[in-house]
Amino acid sequence: MRHHNNTRKFGRDKTQKRALLNSLALNLIAREKIKTTEPKAKELRPFIEKLITRAKKGDMATRRIVAAKLSNRGKEVKKLFEILAPKYADKKGGYTRVLKLGARKSDGAKMAIIEFI
Numbered sequence: 001m002r003h004h005n006n007t008r009k010f011g012r013d014k015t016q017k018r019a020l021l022n023s024l025a026l027n028l029i030a031r032e033k034i035k036t037t038e039p040k041a042k043e044l045r046p047f048i049e050k051l052i053t054r055a056k057k058g059d060m061a062t063r064r065i066v067a068a069k070l071s072n073r074g075k076e077v078k079k080l081f082e083i084l085a086p087k088y089a090d091k092k093g094g095y096t097r098v099l100k101l102g103a104r105k106s107d108g109a110k111m112a113i114i115e116f117i
Helices: 014-031 038-055 060-069 074-087
Strands: 033-037 096-103 110-116
Touching: 014 033, 014 038, 014 074, 014 110, 033 038, 038 060, 038 074, 038 096, 038 110, 060 074
Parallel strands: none
Antiparallel strands: 033 110, 096 110
16 A cells, blocks of 8 residues: 655656656756656756755755765756855745646646746
């Protein structure tokens, strides 16, 4: 039984799910707005918000932790620490928004846009 198991599996194992969230987070940081399925956007939201909260601290230790979570992608980590984190320095949370779209025409999947506020 799945009592209190709130995370979505997406038909993947743990490493594949981590890679999916990592890829979505990197794209969101790079583009600041992406279109994906609604469950993926809802699962990405806490992942990216935790990274931003850590990045607001700004020291070297947190930079290394965030870089490790983002597969050591220097350009995206730099953007997160130098552009996005200072933008939300006075905010306690709620850095992203999920806008629901209609169903995708091909397979009927619910779509959503996730973006930084």
